[in-house]
Amino acid sequence: MATQKTPRIDPLTMEVVDLIGTVVARYHEEYEDAAAEHALTGAQARLLGLLSLEPLPMRRLAQKLKCEPSNVTGIVDRLEVRGLVERRPDPSDRRVKLAAATEEGRRVAHSLRESLRFAREPLAGLSREERVSLRDLLQRMLTP
Numbered sequence: 051m052a053t054q055k056t057p058r059i060d061p062l063t064m065e066v067v068d069l070i071g072t073v074v075a076r077y078h079e080e081y082e083d084a085a086a087e088h089a090l091t092g093a094q095a096r097l098l099g100l101l102s103l104e105p106l107p108m109r110r111l112a113q114k115l116k117c118e119p120s121n122v123t124g125i126v127d128r129l130e131v132r133g134l135v136e137r138r139p140d141p142s143d144r145r146v147k148l149a150a151a152t153e154e155g156r157r158v159a160h161s162l163r164e165s166l167r168f169a170r171e172p173l174a175g176l177s178r179e180e181r182v183s184l185r186d187l188l189q190r191m192l193t194p
Contacts, residue, residue, distance in 0.1 A: 080168040095162055097125050102159035105150035
């Protein structure tokens with residue numbers, strides 16, 4: 051019986067993987083700091099960011115955040131008390147509740163995105179063509 055060997059990853063690929071990991075770690079660190087400046091936890095900020103794009107049912111939020119629906123309920127409760135999120139009936143199924151960012155919630159989510167300096171500053175050092183190339187390569191990596 052022949053066994054299949056896992057292909058060896060070349061050093062350049064490993065270096066790229068490590069760099070991507072470093073970028074992701076910096077992004078999360080900066081996002082946590084930005085969230086704290088708005089008196090939010092990282093989870094609250096991520097949820098608010100998702101809801102600033104579109105209202106979502108609680109179950110879908112839990113899937114996107116990869117957490118239990120009961121955890122999402124608590125996060126939404128805390129954001130609702132602050133006036134950043136509201137619950138509303140789903141127009142297509144009134145049994146389902148949607149969580150939606152309020153106008154203030156969208157403003158805070160926008161401010162959070164604007165305050166992420168780690169990417170903005172290094173990206174500003176790249177030419178427009180380099181940024182377009184980087185964007186296109188990242189999109190290609192994410193396309194199945």
